Amino acid sequence: MRPESMNIFDDLRGQNMVVLENAKQSGRKVVGMYCAYCPQELVLAAGAIPVSLCGTKDEPIADAEKVLPRNICPLIKSSFGFAITGKCPYFYFSDFVIGETTCDGKKKMFELLGQHKPMHVMHLPQGADRPGALPWWKEELSLLKERLEETLGVTISDDSLREAIKLSNSEQLAIKELHDLNKFDPAPLSGLDLLTATFMKGFNVNKLEGIALVNKLIGEVKEVIEQGGSPFQPDTPRILLTGCPVGIGSEKLIRLLEENGGSVVCFESCSGYKTLDMLVDEDERRDPLEAIAERSLKIPCSCMTPNEGRLDLLGRMIGEYRVDGVVDLTWQACHTYNVEAELVRGYVKDNFDIPCLHLETDYSSSDLQQLKTRVTAFIELLDKRWT
Amino acid sequence: MITVGIDVGSITTKAVLMNGSAWQSTLRPTGYSPRQAGREVLDELLDKAGLAQADIDYIIATGYGRITLDFADKAMTEITCHARGAHHLAPGADLVIDIGGQDSKVIFTDGYGNVTDFSMNDKCAAGTGRFLQVMAAAMGVDVSELAELARGMEPVQISSMCTVFAESEVISLLAEGVERGRIIAGIHRSVANRVVAMAERIGKGELIAFTGGVAKNEGVKEYLAKALGREIVVSPESQLAGAFGAAIIAREKLLKAR
Ligand code: SF4
Ligand code: SF4
Numbered sequence: 001m002r003p004e005s006m007n008i009f010d011d012l013r014g015q016n017m018v019v020l021e022n023a024k025q026s027g028r029k030v031v032g033m034y035c036a037y038c039p040q041e042l043v044l045a046a047g048a049i050p051v052s053l054c055g056t057k058d059e060p061i062a063d064a065e066k067v068l069p070r071n072i073c074p075l076i077k078s079s080f081g082f083a084i085t086g087k088c089p090y091f092y093f094s095d096f097v098i099g100e101t102t103c104d105g106k107k108k109m110f111e112l113l114g115q116h117k118p119m120h121v122m123h124l125p126q127g128a129d130r131p132g133a134l135p136w137w138k139e140e141l142s143l144l145k146e147r148l149e150e151t152l153g154v155t156i157s158d159d160s161l162r163e164a165i166k167l168s169n170s171e172q173l174a175i176k177e178l179h180d181l182n183k184f185d186p187a188p189l190s191g192l193d194l195l196t197a198t199f200m201k202g203f204n205v206n207k208l209e210g211i212a213l214v215n216k217l218i219g220e221v222k223e224v225i226e227q228g229g230s231p232f233q234p235d236t237p238r239i240l241l242t243g244c245p246v247g248i249g250s251e252k253l254i255r256l257l258e259e260n261g262g263s264v265v266c267f268e269s270c271s272g273y274k275t276l277d278m279l280v281d282e283d284e285r286r287d288p289l290e291a292i293a294e295r296s297l298k299i300p301c302s303c304m305t306p307n308e309g310r311l312d313l314l315g316r317m318i319g320e321y322r323v324d325g326v327v328d329l330t331w332q333a334c335h336t337y338n339v340e341a342e343l344v345r346g347y348v349k350d351n352f353d354i355p356c357l358h359l360e361t362d363y364s365s366s367d368l369q370q371l372k373t374r375v376t377a378f379i380e381l382l383d384k385r386w387t
Numbered sequence: 388m389i390t391v392g393i394d395v396g397s398i399t400t401k402a403v404l405m406n407g408s409a410w411q412s413t414l415r416p417t418g419y420s421p422r423q424a425g426r427e428v429l430d431e432l433l434d435k436a437g438l439a440q441a442d443i444d445y446i447i448a449t450g451y452g453r454i455t456l457d458f459a460d461k462a463m464t465e466i467t468c469h470a471r472g473a474h475h476l477a478p479g480a481d482l483v484i485d486i487g488g489q490d491s492k493v494i495f496t497d498g499y500g501n502v503t504d505f506s507m508n509d510k511c512a513a514g515t516g517r518f519l520q521v522m523a524a525a526m527g528v529d530v531s532e533l534a535e536l537a538r539g540m541e542p543v544q545i546s547s548m549c550t551v552f553a554e555s556e557v558i559s560l561l562a563e564g565v566e567r568g569r570i571i572a573g574i575h576r577s578v579a580n581r582v583v584a585m586a587e588r589i590g591k592g593e594l595i596a597f598t599g600g601v602a603k604n605e606g607v608k609e610y611l612a613k614a615l616g617r618e619i620v621v622s623p624e625s626q627l628a629g630a631f632g633a634a635i636i637a638r639e640k641l642l643k644a645r
Contacts, residue, residue: 360509369451374466
């Protein structure tokens with residue numbers, strides 16, 4: 001029994017496009033973002049609509065490869081392809097685009113992208129543990145604030161920032177509550193549905209409506225739990241997915257895992273806990289920019305060195321979600337996640353003694369068969385009902 | 388209790404029928420129809436054993452063509468089946484190296500045939516049976532002759548792992564007048580090294596079982612043993628490991644259900 005609201009989420013990306021177009025016609029500004037480090041609070045406080053531009057579809061990659069080298073990550077190629085072909089309405093509608101210097105491929109891609117849209121690239125510190133990191137990042141946020149004010153012709157007051165922080169936090173709390181419901185065994189929501197519901201965040205024009213929809217879904221999922229329902233059999237192996245960001249269009253691994261007998265109960269990635277797990281401090285006495293800076297520097301992304309926070313988060317999630325196995329996804333040519341896979345593997349093995357499968361792939365379907373064999377073998381290895 | 392395991396590989400389809408501790412096997416080229424090859428090995432086995440299909444209690448299909456066999460009771464991956472089969476052929480083996488037609492795998496087990504970890508080559512054919520086939524063809528010999536031709540030869544360095552590039556490398560080595568046996572030895576070493584790199588990522592292993600079609604090649608086996616520094620067991624039935632595993636898992640399944 002699939003919660004009814006899921007039907008709404010399925011169509012949301014398309015529907016929001018129309019809403020976005022209307023909003024634009026009535027004079028609202030749209031700001032595109034690529035990454036979890038981008039502070040949507042600033043965009044909201046500027047009265048603009050934040051949209052996510054991170055490419056998650058295979059379709060525009062061929063076009064991107066006419067310009068970009070082939071051996072970079074599909075996420076970068078997809079993002080770039082969408083931008084240069086005009087096939088992504090969200091990019092098309094964006095008045096301003098914010099990039100950030102996370103990985104090398106992305107930051108250099110932004111230099112090319114700047115030829116297509118007004119854009120600003122935020123410079124991240126490499127390690128959040130350095131004493132200079134927070135002041136640096138806070139400085140970067142004020143620079144962005146200035147750029148936003150200048151480009152959009154607005155002033156961002158501390159009060160509007162505080163309000164935006166509250167709004168963002170409540171959105172995050174709602175999505176986190178939804179994710180937490182999957183701690184039940186068997187999971188009430190499939191991994192694919194959880195991703196679909198979370199993904200809408202990036203295309204939602206009206207935040208409050210989006211939060212209400214998530215809350216409605218939460219109500220329905222709770223009913224599913226009460227009635228003892230689940231899309232899975234009891235004892236279906238519970239899997240945690242970690243690694244590179246996944247979105248609708250690049251969900252092939254989640255599909256494979258669930259079609260071949262697994263249940264993806266949670267995500268330690270940008271579509272999941274990596275960003276849900278921490279709120280911006282709402283304390284009114286604080287400088288709101290500093291509070292935002294502090295929060296985003298805690299994001300355990302592989303672009304940071306060291307990135308121990310990811311291992312801590314993984315450990316907590318493995319326990320809380322009582323997972324049977326960990327799948328670590330690397331998009332081809334993503335060096336940071338690919339190298340970090342070795343740390344993840346060792347950490348999971350040494351501390352939890354549960355199996356960990358590292359897979360490297362792209363957005364295409366050319367390796368589905370090979371992936372299927374690995375995924376199925378992994379599930380056979382986790383499955384307590386068999387052999 | 389009678390069970391059957393059918394391993395539909397990309398080149399050869401293998402089947403094992405187990406009846407208590409007695410077993411029978413058969414194999415044939417997969418050809419273009421994995422489904423038909425699966426059907427035929429089953430019929431052949433039934434013929435040999437003088438049984439009807441109704442006498443079979445459980446059939447497990449494995450290998451790349453496993454899903455096409457609609458008469459099987461269950462499909463399982465070759466990774467799970469090879470691990471179990473290798474344990475049957477080499478009891479106690481905790482590292483199984485399986486090099487087949489299209490892919491190579493290293494599988495770690497608990498020493499009782501249960502998979503604990505595994506790794507598989509990626510999309511390309513480097514280090515697989517197909518790689519050896521292409522190289523043999525480039526040198527105008529049959530794969531089955533490779534080991535003999537390379538015996539005692541000092542391997543020449545083959546630097547490319549890509550099948551296409553390695554082929555041109557081999558052709559230019561031949562043109563330079565390098566002895567064929569040395570080139571073949573180099574190829575054996577490069578296949579082995581590729582698999583060793585995969586294995587060493589995951590662990591060590593005490594007793595290694597080598598299965599799959601390439602296990603018949605003495606040259607690859609030798610370089611594997613040298614690089615891993617351990618004894619490698621190749622059973623005469625190693626090609627049947629997957630089918631054995633499938634038949635054994637089927638039997639265990641029935642025993643468990645009792
Ligand atoms: S993985 Fe890192 S770089 Fe990518 S979106 Fe998340 S935070 Fe940004
Ligand atoms: S997946 Fe990796 S390579 Fe791709 S954009 Fe994110 S960090 Fe960069």
